[in-house]
Amino acid sequence: MNEPSATLLSIQSVTKRFRSGTFGIKDLSLDMQGGVIGLLGPNGAGKTTLMQMIATISVPTSGRIVFRGSDIVREPDVLRQKLGYLPQDFGVYDNLTAREFLSYFASLKGVYRPSRISEMLELVNLHAVANRPVGGFSGGMKQRLGIAQALINDPDLLIVDEPTAGLDPEERVRFRNILSDIGFGRLVILSTHIVSDIESVATQIAILREGSLVAFAPPEALLCATVGRVWEAVVKSEEFEELRKTLKISSAIRKPDGVHIRIVGPEKQLPGSVAAEPGLEDAFLYHLNADSVAGGQDHDQR
Amino acid sequence: MISGKRLRAVALSDFRIRFRKTSTAVTFVLLSLTAYLLVPDPATGNTLMEIDHHRVFYNSTSIALATACLYSILLSLFGFYLVSNSIRKDIDSRAGFIVASTPLRSVEYLAGKLFGNILFLGALAAGFLLSCGAMYLLRGEAPLEPLEFLKYYALLMPPSVVFVSVIALLFESISFLSGRLGDIVYFFFWILGIGVAAGVITADPSSLSPNQPHWTAYFDPQGVALIAQHVKTATGTGSFTIGYTPFDRDKAPVILQTLKPGVPHLLARFSSMLIPIPLLGLALLLFHRFDPTKLRVSHGKARRGWVKGTNLLLKPLARTFRFMLGFPRTNRLGWFFGAVLAEFWMVLTAYPILPVLAVASSVVSLFLPLPAVTQVLLPVAFLILIPPLAEAACRERRFGTGQMIFVSPLFKSLYVGCKFAACVILVLFFTGIGLLRVAFSAPGAALSLLIGAAVFAAVAVCLGVIVASPKAFVVVALLFWYLALSDRGRVPALDFAGWFGTAGANVRLSYAILTLLLLATAQIAYRWKWRREEVA
Numbered sequence: 001m002n003e004p005s006a007t008l009l010s011i012q013s014v015t016k017r018f019r020s021g022t023f024g025i026k027d028l029s030l031d032m033q034g035g036v037i038g039l040l041g042p043n044g045a046g047k048t049t050l051m052q053m054i055a056t057i058s059v060p061t062s063g064r065i066v067f068r069g070s071d072i073v074r075e076p077d078v079l080r081q082k083l084g085y086l087p088q089d090f091g092v093y094d095n096l097t098a099r100e101f102l103s104y105f106a107s108l109k110g111v112y113r114p115s116r117i118s119e120m121l122e123l124v125n126l127h128a129v130a131n132r133p134v135g136g137f138s139g140g141m142k143q144r145l146g147i148a149q150a151l152i153n154d155p156d157l158l159i160v161d162e163p164t165a166g167l168d169p170e171e172r173v174r175f176r177n178i179l180s181d182i183g184f185g186r187l188v189i190l191s192t193h194i195v196s197d198i199e200s201v202a203t204q205i206a207i208l209r210e211g212s213l214v215a216f217a218p219p220e221a222l223l224c225a226t227v228g229r230v231w232e233a234v235v236k237s238e239e240f241e242e243l244r245k246t247l248k249i250s251s252a253i254r255k256p257d258g259v260h261i262r263i264v265g266p267e268k269q270l271p272g273s274v275a276a277e278p279g280l281e282d283a284f285l286y287h288l289n290a291d292s293v294a295g296g297q298d299h300d301q302r
Numbered sequence: 303m304i305s306g307k308r309l310r311a312v313a314l315s316d317f318r319i320r321f322r323k324t325s326t327a328v329t330f331v332l333l334s335l336t337a338y339l340l341v342p343d344p345a346t347g348n349t350l351m352e353i354d355h356h357r358v359f360y361n362s363t364s365i366a367l368a369t370a371c372l373y374s375i376l377l378s379l380f381g382f383y384l385v386s387n388s389i390r391k392d393i394d395s396r397a398g399f400i401v402a403s404t405p406l407r408s409v410e411y412l413a414g415k416l417f418g419n420i421l422f423l424g425a426l427a428a429g430f431l432l433s434c435g436a437m438y439l440l441r442g443e444a445p446l447e448p449l450e451f452l453k454y455y456a457l458l459m460p461p462s463v464v465f466v467s468v469i470a471l472l473f474e475s476i477s478f479l480s481g482r483l484g485d486i487v488y489f490f491f492w493i494l495g496i497g498v499a500a501g502v503i504t505a506d507p508s509s510l511s512p513n514q515p516h517w518t519a520y521f522d523p524q525g526v527a528l529i530a531q532h533v534k535t536a537t538g539t540g541s542f543t544i545g546y547t548p549f550d551r552d553k554a555p556v557i558l559q560t561l562k563p564g565v566p567h568l569l570a571r572f573s574s575m576l577i578p579i580p581l582l583g584l585a586l587l588l589f590h591r592f593d594p595t596k597l598r599v600s601h602g603k604a605r606r607g608w609v610k611g612t613n614l615l616l617k618p619l620a621r622t623f624r625f626m627l628g629f630p631r632t633n634r635l636g637w638f639f640g641a642v643l644a645e646f647w648m649v650l651t652a653y654p655i656l657p658v659l660a661v662a663s664s665v666v667s668l669f670l671p672l673p674a675v676t677q678v679l680l681p682v683a684f685l686i687l688i689p690p691l692a693e694a695a696c697r698e699r700r701f702g703t704g705q706m707i708f709v710s711p712l713f714k715s716l717y718v719g720c721k722f723a724a725c726v727i728l729v730l731f732f733t734g735i736g737l738l739r740v741a742f743s744a745p746g747a748a749l750s751l752l753i754g755a756a757v758f759a760a761v762a763v764c765l766g767v768i769v770a771s772p773k774a775f776v777v778v779a780l781l782f783w784y785l786a787l788s789d790r791g792r793v794p795a796l797d798f799a800g801w802f803g804t805a806g807a808n809v810r811l812s813y814a815i816l817t818l819l820l821l822a823t824a825q826i827a828y829r830w831k832w833r834r835e836e837v838a
Contacts (some may be wrong), residue, residue, distance in 0.1 A: 052594055
C-alpha cells in the first residue's frame with residue numbers, strides 16, 4: 001500500500017455484482033498516484049465495468065472509491081469536476097461541428113472560455129476542420145475529438161476506455177503520442193487489451209482477469225517477473241498447429257525456415273527452444289495465465 | 303443549484319442536432335404540403351371549414367383558427383414520434399456516458415432535453431404558421447392580419463408542445479415505455495386526450511358560454527375544446543367540420559367571428575400547459591442517468607414483459623420453421639423466394655408468438671360469424687402485425703447487419719421486393735382463413751383484403767426504407783387503422799382492407815395504385831441511399 005497522502009485514487013474492496021448474479025468486479029483494491037496506468041485484460045475481464053465505476057456512471061455493489069480523500073460513490077460531484085472520460089465505442093453527434101461538439105461538453109463541465117476550445121482543437125490537430133460537421137470525420141479524427149472533450153476541463157483524472165479500437169496503425173501511433181504528451185501531471189487510466197497500446201506510455205500496469213486484479217506493477221517489474229519464462233523456437237507449420245493448442249504462445253511469425261514462436265512457460269517446454277528476453281506481451285500472457293504457466297504461485301504484485 | 307448555462311447547452315445542442323437533419327427539411331416540406339392541402343380552393347367544392355354546410359369565408363380568423371386547431375391535434379400525435387428519441391440517441395451514441403461523468407445534474411439534463419423538444423416542436427409550429435400565412439396570400443379573401451394568426455397559434459400551440467415534450471421525456475424514462483410498446487401506448491393515450499374535448503363537441507351550443515370555458519378546456523392540451531366552444535357559441539350551431547371538407551355551394555359563406563380571449567380562456571390554456579409538468583418529477587425519479595447497470599436492468603425488465611416472456615418461452619417453436627431456409631436456389635427466382643422465406647422466417651423467429659396467434663386467429667375465424675371475422679378479428683390481426691411489419695424494412699439499418707447480408711446473391715438488388723413479399727406473406731399468414739371465408743361470400747371484399755394486405759406491407763417497406771426507423775410506420779398505421787375502424791365503412795375510401803365491405807372497385811384500384819407508387823418510391827429511396835453510401 002502507498003502512503004495515503006500520495007494516493008490520488010484509491011479503490012477499496014470494490015465489488016460489482018449484476019442482477020443476473022454474475023460479478024463484473026470481485027473485491028478489487030488498488031491505489032493509484034499520478035502517471036499513466038494501463039489497464040490490461042482480455043475481453044470480459046471487467047475493465048469497462050471498473051472504469052465506469054471510477055467515472056461515477058455506475059455504482060459499486062460494495063466497497064469504496066476514494067478520490068483525494070472523498071468517497072466518490074457518495075459524493076460523485078467531487079470527482080466529476082476534475083474528470084475527463086472517453087468511453088469505449090464513443091459516438092458523436094453527426095450534425096454538430098467539431099467546435100460545437102466541444103462547446104457542448106465544455107458547457108456541461110462548466111468551461112465557458114471559447115479560447116479553451118480552440119486550444120483543444122489545436123492540441124488534437126483538428127483546428128483546420130473545426131467548423132465541419134463531425135459526421136464526415138474518420139474514426140481517428142473522432143477519437144481525437146473525443147480526447148479533446150475529455151481534456152477540455154483540464155482534468156486531474158483522465159479515463160480512456162479502449163481508445164484505439166478500430167483505428168488504423170498511423171492513427172494508433174498518433175493517439176498514443178497524444179496520450180503520452182498529456183500524461184504528465186495527472187492520472188490517466190487507459191484500458192485496452194492490446195499491449196502495444198500502452199507499452200510505451202504506461203508508468204504502471206494493472207492486469208485484470210474475470211473481475212479480479214492479478215497484477216499491478218510498473219512495466220519493468222512485470223518484465224522482471226517474467227525473466228526466464230519466455231522461450232523462442234522455430235517449428236514447422238504442421239507442428240505449430242498442434243503446439244498452439246498446448247502451449248502459451250505469445251507471438252508467431254512465419255518465415256522461410258518455419259514458424260518463429262515465443263512460448264511463455266516456467267521451463268523449457270520444447271527441445272531446441274532458447275531463453276528469450278521477455279516483452280510486455282509475454283509478461284501480460286504470463287501474468288494472465290499465472291496459475292497455469294507457473295503452477296499457481298501468487299503473482300499479485302500489489 | 304440549477305445551472306442555466308448547462309441547461310441551455312443541452313437544449314441548444316439537442317435542437318441543433320435535430321434541426322440539421324435531412325429529415326427535418328423533409329418535415330418542413332411536408333408541413334408546407336399539408337398547409338396547401340388543408341386550405342383548398344373553394345372553387346373545387348371543398349373548404350377548410352364548414353358550418354352547417356356553409357363554407358367559412360377565408361379571412362385571417364377562419365384560416366388561423368382552423369389551421370392552428372388542426373396543427374395542434376397533428377402535432378400532439380406526430381410530435382411525439384419526432385422527439386421521443388432524445389435520450390435514446392445519447393444511449394446509442396454512448397455520448398450519454400460522457401454526459402453522466404460530468405457535473406451536469408440529472409434535473410438539468412432532463413430540463414435541457416425538455417426545452418430542446420419544445421424548441422424543435424416550436425420551430426415546426428412556426429414553419430407551419432408561415433406556410434399557412436403563405437397559403438393565405440394565395441387563397442385568402444380578405445386582407446392578411448398577421449396578429450390574428452399569431453393570436454391563435456400562441457393560444458393553441460404552447461400547451462400542445464409542452465404536453466408532447468413532457469410525455470415523450472416521461473416515456474423515455476420508463477423502461478418498458480421507451481420502445482415500441484410506448485409508441486403504441488402513446489397513440490391510445492392521444493386518442494384519450496382528444497376525447498377530453500368530447501364534452502364540448504357533444505354539448506348543446508345553448509349550454510355553452512362564450513366567455514367562460516367549459517371545464518374540459520382546462521385539461522385540453524390541443525385546445526380542441528376551446529375552439530369547439532368558440533365556434534359553437536359564435537355561430538349558435540353544433541354542426542361544423544374543420545379540415546378539408548366539402549360544402550354546399552348553394553349556401554352563402556359565413557364569416558367566423560374572432561375569439562377574444564379573456565382571462566378565463568388564458569387560464570384554461572395555462573392550466574392545460576401546466577398539467578403535464580408534474581410528470582417531469584416522475585421522469586426524474588425513473589431516469590437512469592446512463593448507469594449501464596440500470597440500462598441493463600431496463601433491458602432485463604423488458605425481456606420479462608409478458609409479450610417478450612411469451613416470445614422467449616415459445617422460442618423453440620421457431621425451429622419448426624427452419625425448413626423455410628432450405629428453399630432450392632438454383633436460379634434467380636429461387637434466390638428471390640429463398641430470400642423472401644428467410645425474411646419471413648426471421649420475423650417468426652423474432653416473434654415466435656406470431657405463429658401461435660395466427661393459428662388461434664385461423665381457428666377462431668372458422669367458427670365466428672362472418673361479420674365478426676371481418677369487422678373484429680381482421681382489424682385485430684392488422685393491429686397485432688404493426689410492430690413486426692414496422693421492424694421488417696429497417697432491421698438491417700437499425701442493427702447494422704446490412705453489410706453482412708447484402709453479400710447474399712441478389713438480396714441487395716431485390717431488397718425492396720423481398721421485404722414487401724415477406725410482409726404480404728406475414729399478413730396473409732394471419733388472415734388467410736378469414737380471407738377464404740370472405741372469398742366465398744363476398745369476392746369483392748376478399749380482393750379488398752388482399753389489396754389491404756399489400757398496401758399495409760408497402761407502407762411498412764416504404765417508410766422503413768426512407769425513415770430507417772419503425773416509428774414512422776407505427777404512427778401512420780395506427781392512425782389509419784383507427785380511422786378505418788372508427789369510421790366503420792361509412793367512408794368507402796377508408797375501408798382499405800374491406801373490413802366493412804363498402805369499398806368499391808374504384809377504392810380497390812386506388813389502393814392498388816397506391817401500393818405500386820409506394821413500392822416505386824421505396825425502390826428509388828433505397829437505390830439513392832445505397833449509391834450515396836457507396837460514394838461515401
